[in-house]
Amino acid sequence: MQALRIPPAGTPELAGRIRHKIDRKTKPLGALGMLEGLALRLGLIQGTDSPHIHAPHLLVFAGDHGVAAEGVSAYPQEVTWQMVMNYLAGGAAVNVFARPQGLSVDVVDAGVNHVFETHPRLLDRKIAMGTKNFAKEPAMTVAQCEAALAAGSRAVRSLSVLGSNLLAVGEMGIANTTSAAALMARFTGMAAEACIGRGTGVDDAGLVRKREVIRQALILHRGAATPIEALAALGGFEIAMMAGAMLGAAQERMIILVDGFIAGAALLAAQAIDPGVLAYCVFAHQSEEAGHVAMLKHFNAEPLLKLHLRLGEGSGAALALPLLRAACDFLNQMASFESAGVADQGAR
């Protein structure tokens, strides 16, 4: 992967200008709560006090996981490709939530264990027919991991060239909360126990297996020293490609709308590669997955939605998009005390 050059997001001067613009709107100081901080962030990312969202795009990265053989998921592996077909047919939650908002949804086959026919909404970036079982060996080679990162980055640059300034990221991959939890433990240094949850709803016996698999894998791969080596050892193709997409989006100064737990694990890897990526991120929601609260705290992030979702796909990102538009709209369209002839707090 070539050297990254993520530009800083905004300047102190611009931050001051945006804050002043927010404070002159016809509302008490701070009354729009989190939308004010969101408007500030979007302005800083775009380098303007009039941010806007254009041609937002959601990429669903899909990949299969060798570790599924350990019985860590409630669903069989073929659900990965079956759900890809569901996304392409427009019948999944993410499609339904994205459609009324003009949010385009494409699926990226990063490494699904299935041969798909070509489809206009499917990007074939398959690295292999699923990863190896990281309970026994590295999930992928370092070369595969670098190829996945580069493919993710390139895919996003194509969107940027076509005028999109917002990338939403989602994923599909049976057993990928196991990979995500292992990556979280590795990249945050937290105890594995704090990173592990039930994913799509594994039962108690499955949860015990999941814990044991992750515990042993962290020991087995403790020699993976660099971020890319760790991502190769414990990751998934869709997670690595998603990390590359985030890095590419930040280089293009795009807004990155981060979905849930697994997208967050990809961001941990991206952050380890280049910490500058974080300034371009907006966190869509806090999921029900057990480790997500601690992960968001690690990012020092307050997510926009807390709807107890645990679906992935980018469904939470799609649901949060109207709030990003609202943040832009109030900054751009709301009247100021001066323009509306309303007395402000000082007038009392």
Added chain:
Amino acid sequence: MQALRIPPAGTPELAGRIRHKIDRKTKPLGALGMLEGLALRLGLIQGTDSPHIHAPHLLVFAGDHGVAAEGVSAYPQEVTWQMVMNYLAGGAAVNVFARPQGLSVDVVDAGVNHVFETHPRLLDRKIAMGTKNFAKEPAMTVAQCEAALAAGSRAVRSLSVLGSNLLAVGEMGIANTTSAAALMARFTGMAAEACIGRGTGVDDAGLVRKREVIRQALILHRGAATPIEALAALGGFEIAMMAGAMLGAAQERMIILVDGFIAGAALLAAQAIDPGVLAYCVFAHQSEEAGHVAMLKHFNAEPLLKLHLRLGEGSGAALALPLLRAACDFLNQMASFESAGVADQGAR
């Protein structure tokens, strides 16, 4: 006010049918979190397993408060009418948030201390030029309160006749958090202290005055025995009219999208008049106003958004509307395991 006849929302049979439909969608059981409970509620309100939102309408009820003379707000009273002008000009937060969603916004002058020129978006339902100061006498007469309730109910029936099936309620009225806090203490039986917050941002001295005013008013008006007497003693014209609007909406089986703290106080009054209203309500957000968490708990409600808003106007309701649409859309448009050919959890 004529005898109310709020029909029950849904049947156990329908609830079972909607739950089954939700559980066959292509997602793990319960994975859409709060959206699943929301879809169930919307279906029960409309008596169908395929709810939809048609011609949603937001009414901003505006009124002035005699108690403003006690120095309980950070803003002068003329901000009420100035903000009404801002809504009519389309420059306020609620306009900006409603516009992209096709949410119509009308202002109801329930009792603003200002003479407005006619405007197509302004409904003149003025009871008087503001309430009396309830620190010294009842805010309004029982006859005025009944007139306000009836006017609110009638306004909503007109919307229903025109095809709207969702009423969002918001408000504007300098000093109306003082009225709302007093009503909350009266209708919930909670200690006044637990109901009082800073409203639009009153300073420490103002907060002390606000507490003292409410404490004394609750003693002064302790003889107000019926819900309507209590609402007359401590309420505002916009709050009473909003309560009437909610009762009218429930009678028409419309979805009631409740904004923040003051709309919640109006709902407390409406609930005291007819508890059946609650089954028609969706709670848009949890505001920063100190008493709102306790109020939502009283309603046994989990609000959709927690964005630390404290603006009123219906701004939180407008921001929550996309989530109601998403709940309808997933119920109506998402594929089932059968239709998509996806293996479900039992297939493992």
